[in-house]
Structure formats: C-alpha cells, structure tokens
Amino acid sequence: MKKIFIIEDDKFLRDLMSEKLSSQGFEVFGAINGEEGIKKIQEIKPDLLLLDLILPGIDGFEVLSQIKKIPEISKLPVIILSNLGQKEDIERGLNLGAIDYLIKAHFTPKEIIEKVKSILK
Amino acid sequence: MRSYFIYLELFVIFLIFFLLLVEKNLITTFLFFSLFIFLAVILELQLFYPLRKIVANFQESKRGQEIEQLNQIFKGLKESLKSFRFHLGEAHSEIEEEKNRTLAMVDSLTDGLLLFNQQGKLLLINPQAKNFLKIEPEEVIGKRIEEISHFGKFNNLVEILGIGKIREIFREELPLAEDSILEVSTIPIKRENEKIGTLAILHDVTREKRVDAMKSEFVTISAHQLRTPLSAIKWTLEMLLEGDLGELNEKQKEHLKMTFHSNERMINLVNNLLNLAVIEEGRYLHNLVPTNIEEICQSVIDYFKLAIEQKKINFIFNRPKEKIKTISIDKEKIFLVIQNLIDNALRYTQNCGQVAVFLKSDNIKIEFCIKDNGIGIPKNQLPKVFSKFFRAPNAVKLETEGNGLGLYIAKNIIEAHKGRIWFESIEGKGSTFCFNLPY
Numbered sequence: 001m002k003k004i005f006i007i008e009d010d011k012f013l014r015d016l017m018s019e020k021l022s023s024q025g026f027e028v029f030g031a032i033n034g035e036e037g038i039k040k041i042q043e044i045k046p047d048l049l050l051l052d053l054i055l056p057g058i059d060g061f062e063v064l065s066q067i068k069k070i071p072e073i074s075k076l077p078v079i080i081l082s083n084l085g086q087k088e089d090i091e092r093g094l095n096l097g098a099i100d101y102l103i104k105a106h107f108t109p110k111e112i113i114e115k116v117k118s119i120l121k
Numbered sequence: 122m123r124s125y126f127i128y129l130e131l132f133v134i135f136l137i138f139f140l141l142l143v144e145k146n147l148i149t150t151f152l153f154f155s156l157f158i159f160l161a162v163i164l165e166l167q168l169f170y171p172l173r174k175i176v177a178n179f180q181e182s183k184r185g186q187e188i189e190q191l192n193q194i195f196k197g198l199k200e201s202l203k204s205f206r207f208h209l210g211e212a213h214s215e216i217e218e219e220k221n222r223t224l225a226m227v228d229s230l231t232d233g234l235l236l237f238n239q240q241g242k243l244l245l246i247n248p249q250a251k252n253f254l255k256i257e258p259e260e261v262i263g264k265r266i267e268e269i270s271h272f273g274k275f276n277n278l279v280e281i282l283g284i285g286k287i288r289e290i291f292r293e294e295l296p297l298a299e300d301s302i303l304e305v306s307t308i309p310i311k312r313e314n315e316k317i318g319t320l321a322i323l324h325d326v327t328r329e330k331r332v333d334a335m336k337s338e339f340v341t342i343s344a345h346q347l348r349t350p351l352s353a354i355k356w357t358l359e360m361l362l363e364g365d366l367g368e369l370n371e372k373q374k375e376h377l378k379m380t381f382h383s384n385e386r387m388i389n390l391v392n393n394l395l396n397l398a399v400i401e402e403g404r405y406l407h408n409l410v411p412t413n414i415e416e417i418c419q420s421v422i423d424y425f426k427l428a429i430e431q432k433k434i435n436f437i438f439n440r441p442k443e444k445i446k447t448i449s450i451d452k453e454k455i456f457l458v459i460q461n462l463i464d465n466a467l468r469y470t471q472n473c474g475q476v477a478v479f480l481k482s483d484n485i486k487i488e489f490c491i492k493d494n495g496i497g498i499p500k501n502q503l504p505k506v507f508s509k510f511f512r513a514p515n516a517v518k519l520e521t522e523g524n525g526l527g528l529y530i531a532k533n534i535i536e537a538h539k540g541r542i543w544f545e546s547i548e549g550k551g552s553t554f555c556f557n558l559p560y
Contacts (some may be wrong), residue, residue, distance in 0.1 A: 010349055016356045023365055054345070083348035085392075086341075086399065087453075088407070104352035105388045108359040 002120055003045035006030040007037035007063060008081070009055050013104070017050065017081075020109040021116070033060040038066055041073055047120055048113075051098070053082035053089070064096045077119055081112065178466075231304070233323030239316060241266040253303060254278065268384070273301075278321075281305050287319045294326075301327050305407050340398035347391050352383050354537055383501035386522060393526040397509075398534045405514055411447040413439060414455070414487055422457045428467050437477040445482045448560055454534045455558075462491050462554050468520050469552070470495030486540075486557045494551040498544075506544065507532045515548065531556070 004026045008014040011032070018028040025030030029044050031037035033056050041049065047065075060080060069075050080093045085103040093101050099119060102112060139353060225490060227234055233250030237243055242265050246258050257274035266287070271278040275296055281293055287307055295303040303323045310318040358381045360366055369377070422429075422438060464546045466476045470493045479490040504515045510525040517523075535542040536554045546552035 010353070012353050013349070013356065016353065016360065017514065020360060020365060022354075070164060083345050083352060085348075103348075105348040105355060105391070108358050110363060 001025065001046060002028045002048070003027045003029065003046040003112050003113070004048050004050065004116065005033075005037070005041055005044065006050045007034065007055065007060070008050070009051045010052075014110075016038065017109060019077070020113060021084060026116075034060070034063040034066075037063060040071075041067070041076065042070065045073070046076065048116060049076055049078045050081045050116075051078050053084050053093070060109050061096060064098060065091070074106060079112075079115060079119070151510075164265075231325070233549045234319040235323070236310070236318060237266065237321065238318045239338075241284075241287060244268060244318070253297065253325070257557075258411065275397060278305065279318055282321060287321070292324075293325070300331070302323075302330050314406065322426070326389045337398040339395055344391050345400065346393045348388070348503050351384060351388050355381070355388070358384065390524050393524055393530065394454065396530055397428065397526060400530060400537070408451050408453075410448050410452060412452050412455070413445065413447050414450070414489070414544055415445055415480060417452065418478060419458060421463055422458060422478070425463055425467060432467060432470070433473045434467060435473070435475045437475075439477060439479045441481050445480070445487060446560065448558055450538060450558060451534070455538075457535050458531040458556065461531045462556075463508065465527060465554070466491050466493040466495065466552070468523070469493070470515055484560070486559045488555060490553055490555040492551065492553040497548040497550050497552050498546040499548045506546075507542070 004021050006014055006017055012032050021028045031040055035057055051060050064078055067076060072095050073104045077099045080098045080101045081104055083104050100115060160406045161442050165345050190246055206479050227247045233253045235250050236245035243261055251258055254273045254275055261269045266279055267284045269477060270276045277295055281295055289307055291306050292304045297303060304326045306322045308320045309316050310320055324399045358377055381517040470476055476496050477491045496515050496519060498513050499515060507528050509529045512523055532542050538558050540556055540558040542556040544552060544554040
C-alpha cells in the first residue's frame with residue numbers, strides 16, 4: 001500500500017483529501033505545519049507528499065527546500081497543492097524541485113488523485 | 122499794392138506841374154494841387170487802404186484757413202496719436218496681463234510643464250517640473266534636449282522624449298526614485314497647422330500607484346483567502362457527486378450539479394479578480410518571448426471546440442496568407458485576451474450563428490479581429506464596453522453568467538503591449554472586436 005503524506009493547515013481540506021485517498025487504497029498521513037511534517041516524513045518515509053504553501057510557521061517553499069537537503073528524503077516526489085497561483089509562485093515551487101503544482105480551486109479530488117497515481121506509476 | 126499808389130501820386134504831381142505850366146495861374150494851380158492832394162488822400166483813405174486791407178485780409182484769411190486746416194489736421198493727428206498711444210498702452214498692458222496670467226497658471230499647476238521649440242530647445246520650465254527634475258531653470262533654459270540630459274534627473278526623461286525630434290507620447294511612466302513615479306505626455310503646439318513646438322507634461326502618479334498597490338495587495342490576499350473555502354466546497358460537492366459519501370438520488374445529484382456549477386463561477390470570478398489585481402499592479406508583462414500568434418489562436422480555438430460544436434456555430438479561422446513573423450509578447454496573457462474575445466463571441470451569438478476570426482500582419486504590426494452575427498451591443502452602452510464590471514443589459518438577459526471583467530482585462534493587456542483594441546457593434550446585427558500588437 002502506497003503512503004501519501006499531506007501537509008495542510010486547513011483541517012477540512014485535509015480530511016476531505018485523506019478520505020478520498022483512503023477510498024482509493026492509499027495509506028494517508030498528515031501534518032498541519034511544516035516542522036511537524038518534516039519530522040514525521042523522516043519517520044514514515046512516504047511515497048509522495050502533497051504540500052500546501054501557506055502554513056503556520058515555516059512556509060511550504062521552506063519545507064520543500066529543507067526536504068531537498070535531507071538525503072534520506074530528498075528523492076521524495078512533492079506535489080504542491082496550494083491556492084497561491086501567481087506565475088512567480090509556480091516557478092519558485094517548480095525550481096525548488098516540486099514535481100507538479102496544482103491550484104486547489106482548479107482541481108477536484110478525483111483529478112488530484114489521477115495526478116498522484118500517474119506519478120506513482 | 123503800395124507801389125501802385127506811389128505811381129498814382131507821382132502821376133498826380135506830374136499832372137499838377139503840367140497844369141501849372143499850361144495855366145501859369147498860381148491860384149488855379151494851387152487849387153488843383155490842393156484838390157489832387159485831397160483826392161489822393163481821399164483815394165488813399167477811402168479806396169486803396171480798404172482795398173489793400175481787403176486784399177491783405179483776403180490773403181490773410183486764405184492762409185488762416187490753411188493754418189486752420191493744418192491745425193485741424195494736427196489736432197486730429199494729435200488726438201489719434203493720443204488714442205493710438207492709449208490703445209497701444211492698453212493692448213500692451215492687456216498682453217502683459219494675459220502673459221502674467223498664463224505664467225501664473227503655468228507656475229501654479231501641480232503638473233510639471235516643459236516647453237520645447239521645434240529644434241528641441243527648452244524654452245520654458247515651470248517650478249513643479251523644476252522640483253520633479255531637481256534642476257535650476259537657468260542651467261537648462263535655451264539649451265537643446267541632448268545638452269541637458271546630464272542635469273538633475275533629466276536623463277530618464279530625455280530617454281522617453283527621444284533625442285532630436287521629440288516623440289508623441291501619452292502617459293508613459295517615468296520612475297524618478299524608489300517611491301516617486303511620473304507620467305509623461307507630450308502635446309504638439311501648432312499655429313495654423315504648423316508645428317512650432319512641443320509641450321511635455323509631467324504628472325505625479327506616485328500616490329495613485331501606492332493606492333493601486335495597496336488595493337492590489339488587498340485583492341490578492343482576499344482572493345487567496347476566498348479560494349480556500351471555495352476549494353473545500355468544490356471538493357465536497359465533487360465527492361458527493363462521485364458517490365464517495367454514499368449514493369444520491371437523481372434529484373439530489375441534479376441540485377448538487379447546479380451548486381457545483383455556481384461554485385465554479387465563483388472560482389472564476391476570484392481568478393479574474395486575481396488577474397485584475399496583477400494587471401493593475403503593472404507587473405503583468407514580465408515574460409515577453411518571441412511567439413507565433415497563429416499557434417496561440419489555434420490553441421484557443423481548440424479550447425473552445427466543444428462549445429463551438431454544442432452551439433453549432435459556423436466558425437471560420439481566416440489564417441494569414443503568408444507566415445506571420447514571431448512577435449515578442451506575454452504568451453499567457455495574449456492567450457487570455459484571445460480567449461476572452463472568442464468566449465464573448467460564442468456566448469453572445471445564438472445557436473447556428475457565425476463567428477469568424479481574422480489574423481493578418483504587415484511589417485509593423487499584427488492585427489486580430491473576431492466578427493460575429495450575435496446580439497450586438499446597444500448604442501447607448503458602447504462607451505462603457507471596456508470598463509470594469511461592465512455588462513450590457515441584453516447580454517445579462519441572454520446569459521446570466523459573466524462578470525464584466527473580460528474586456529477590461531483584454532484592454533489592459535493589449536495596452537501594456539503598446540497595442541490598440543477597438544470594436545464595432547450594432548445591436549441585433551453583431552459585433553467585431555479587433556486588436557493590434559506592434560512588432
């Protein structure tokens with residue numbers, strides 16, 4: 001069973017996503033902020049990370065660049081799932097090594113899971 | 122006249138002597154002599170004197186008349202000279218007053234003014250322009266534009282105005298310092314259709330820019346805040362519709378679909394507000410790349426393929442005869458413009474209507490037009506077409522969706538590319554929207 005990790009501060013969105021992913025046969029873990037997320041990721045070693053950008057404490061960009069610096073998890077595929085949608089945000093995220101950038105309001109959970117599946121294939 | 126009288130007297134004396142000689146009668150001679158003396162005196166007094174006087178008077182009076190006439194003329198001249206001098210003085214003081222008034226106006230304007238003659242020599246600079254550009258008028262007045270570029274903050278301005286022949290510009294931004302921005306416009310000054318100089322106007326837009334930035338920031342933050350709950354609604358609705366949370370009956374599904382659709386509209390509105398905020402922040406065109414505009418048109422048309430089929434629109438794309446040169450543009454934004462224009466044409470044209478796209482180019486520009494035979498725009502609404510949130514009443518009636526931002530955004534994007542956007546429309550007959558982009 002593939003493990004998906006979600007860093008998302010909005011509980012409702014996190015629950016919705018977890019529910020959808022679980023129903024599709026994924027094992028789902030989550031954190032509400034960056035620091036907690038990075039710590040748990042090192043223990044759990046998930047197959048993929050769904051990462052929000054606006055977070056309490058360190059933001060998603062910072063989480064991403066820290067992950068890339070930790071050798072054990074630096075290869076972890078990261079999909080940014082955020083409502084920041086300016087060109088510079090997207091470019092910054094992709095330059096930091098995110099595999100994709102999805103604007104929450106533009107995708108349904110179904111479409112997000114299709115992306116996840118295609119990456120994990 | 123007096124000389125004739127002497128001859129007459131001599132003649133009388135001669136006559137007396139003649140008579141004396143002839144008569145040799147002393148008494149008679151004396152009597153004749155006395156008579157002639159008497160006659161002479163009488164003649165002199167009664168005739169010649171008045172006659173002389175008359176003649177003299179006559180002459181006198183003739184001269185007097187002339188003098189009188191001359192006097193009259195002189196008097197007239199004096200009068201007219203006096204009034205001429207008066208009028209001249211008056212006109213002069215009027216001109217002086219007018220000049221002072223104009224100068225006072227020029228000096229007290231909050232906009233900076235610079236007047237150049239046809240040769241590009243600086244003739245006038247008002248205090249506001251002096252403050253903006255941090256220069257002393259005496260340093261720059263009478264000098265040619267290329268000679269003054271190193272004074273104060275002149276060099277940026279000179280760059281915009283152009284060396285030698287001053288360009289015609291309208292509201293071009295001139296950043297002076299970190300938080301000081303001017304807008305520069307030039308107006309040709311003409312006398313009887315002949316250009317005699319150029320007026321450059323510097324308008325301080327620092328405050329507007331700051332307010333704009335604050336507004337944009339506010340919109341950006343709130344738009345992001347709005348997107349999160351909208352995402353939650355979207356995701357929930359989709360999961361309900363997908364049956365993830367248990368099966369729904371048809372009626373429930375139908376209602377949820379409508380709700381999903383409404384929510385999508387809200388998301389679109391937020392997206393447009395975000396686009397708007399970014400456009401108005403002026404950081405819209407940060408990615409100019411050489412682009413084949415024909416390909417962009419084609420990809421927008423592909424995007425609308427389904428809508429075109431559903432409405433059975435007779436859609437024609439008139440490609441340019443020759444291959445169009447690539448043009449440096451912000452690809453995504455021009456995509457957005459074409460998308461908005463085609464979207465409008467399809468939306469406001471009835472089923473089975475006609476929509477045609479024309480694309481052509483010459484050496485200096487690319488021109489895009491889209492023509493439809495749809496509902497058109499009412500005449501009294503024409504001036505408002507490009508304003509923010511504008512929607513024509515007949516458009517609202519036909520199609521409740523739409524936020525009135527599409528054309529406003531399009532205009533902003535085209536103008537940021539220094540292009541022009543325009544349209545023609547007749548209510549009930551259709552509309553044609555065009556834009557051009559300079560190379």
